[in-house]
Amino acid sequence: MTFKLSIAFYFAATLILFAQSDQRTAMTLEECISLAIENNLDLKATKLTKETWDVNFKQNKNALLPNVNGSYNLGVANGRSIDPFTNGIVNQEFTFSNAALGLDVVAFNGFRLINRWKQVRLNLKSAEMEVEADKQSLILNVTLTYLRVLNAQDLVKLAESRLKTTQGQLDRLRSLYEEETGNPAEYHDLQGQMALDAANIIESKNVLETELINLNTLTNIEESITVAPLNIELDVEMYGYTAQDVFEQALQVFPTIKARDLSLEASEKAIAVARSHYVPEISLFANLNTNYSSAARLFNESGTSIVGTNDFVTINNQEYSIFTQQTNFTSDHIAYRDQFDNNLNSSIGVSVSVPIFNGFRAKNNVALEKIKREEAQTALAQIKLDLKQSIKQSYNAMLTAYERYKLLQNQVDAYNESFRINEIRFNNGVSNSVDYIISKNNMDNAQTNLANVNYEYALRVRILEYYRGNM
Known part of the structure; x- marks a missing residue:
C-alpha cells in the first residue's frame, strides 16, 4: 500500500510539473540573450552610469566655450x-x-579645461567598456544557464527512461508474483528500485526548475519560460588554444581590461588638472551696459521773458528796478529707447588671477590624484592577475572534463554491455535481482555522468571563448 501511494504521489507530482511546463513559453538561446540585454537590471544600472558620464563629457566640452x-x-x-x-x-x-x-573667455589656465575634458572623455570610454563587459558577462551567464537547463532536461529524460525500464521489469515480475511462480524478493527489490527511479525523476525535475528560475531571473520577465533545443552539436573535440593563448588574446580584447586601461589614462589627466592650479589664470572680458530712469528730463528752449532781478540802481536819488531777459525752457520726458541708446557704455579688458597661497590646496590635490593613479595601476594589475588565474582554472577544468569524457565514454559502453547481458540473464532466471539492479544503476550513473561531463566541457569552452572575446 505504501509503495502504491508513493508511486501515485510521483505521478501526481509529474503531472503538476508537466502542467507548469506546458504553460511556459519556449525560447531559443538568441531570444533569451535579447531579453536579458533589454531587461536585466544590473546591465541597466551600468548603462545609467555610462549615460551620466556622457552628460559630464558634454558639460566639460562645452566649458571650453566662452x-x-x-x-x-x-x-x-x-x-x-x-x-x-x-x-x-x-x-x-x-x-x-x-x-x-x-x-x-578663459585664455589660459594651465590647460585645466582641456585636460579635464580629456579626463572625462576617457572616463566615458571606460564606462562604455564597462557596459560592454557587463553585456558580455550577461550573455555568458545566459548561455551557461541555458546549457545547464538543457543538461537538466537531458537528465530528466534519462531518469524517465530508467523508470520506464524498471517499470517493464516490474510488470513482468508482477505476473510471476501473482502466479506465485517467481521469487517474491526479486519482485520487492524491483518495487524499491521503482521508487528510487521515481524519486530521481522528482529530484531531476527540481534541478530543472531551479535552472529555469535562474534563467527567468537573468531575462527579468514575468512570464515563465522554458528553452528550445539548442541547434548545435555538443561534440567533444580538444580545444585548439592554450591557456597562455587565451590570456594574451584576452589582454587585447577583454572589455574589463580596456576599461581599467582607460581609467588609468584618466587618472594621468586628473594629475594634470590638479597641477594647473599652480599657474596663473588669464581671462578676457567685455561688457556692454545701459540704463533708463523715468526721472530723466530733456529741457528745450521755449522763448524768452523779462524778469526782475531784485536789484536796483539810483539815478538822481531815484531808485529804478533792474530787469533782465531770461531764456525759458520746457521739460520733456526722454523716451525709453532713446535713453538706452544715449546711456550705452562698454568695457573690455584682461583679468589675471595669480595663485600665491591657498593653504597648500593645490599641492595636496596633486598628491591625492597621484594616489588615485597608483590605485588605478594596482586595480589594473589585480584584474590581470585575476583574469590569468580564472583562465588557468577554466582551462584546467576544460582539460579535466575532456579527459573524463573520453574515460566515461568507455565506461558507458562497458556498463551498457554489462547491463544488456545481466538483463538477458535476469529475464531468463539465471541471475538475481541484486545483480540486475547493480548493473542497471551502474549503467544509469555512467550515462548521467557522461551527460554531465558533456555539458561541463561545453560550458568550459564557452567560458574560454568569452575570455577571447567570442560571445
Missing part, C-alpha cells in the same frame, strides 16, 4: 535714492531699468 551672460531689470523706486541717469540724490518716485551683456 561665457556670455545677459541681464535686464525693471523696477520702481520710492523715497530718497540715486537717480541712475544723473547719479544725483532724489527724493521722489521714479521707474528705473538697466540692461547688461557680458563676455568672459
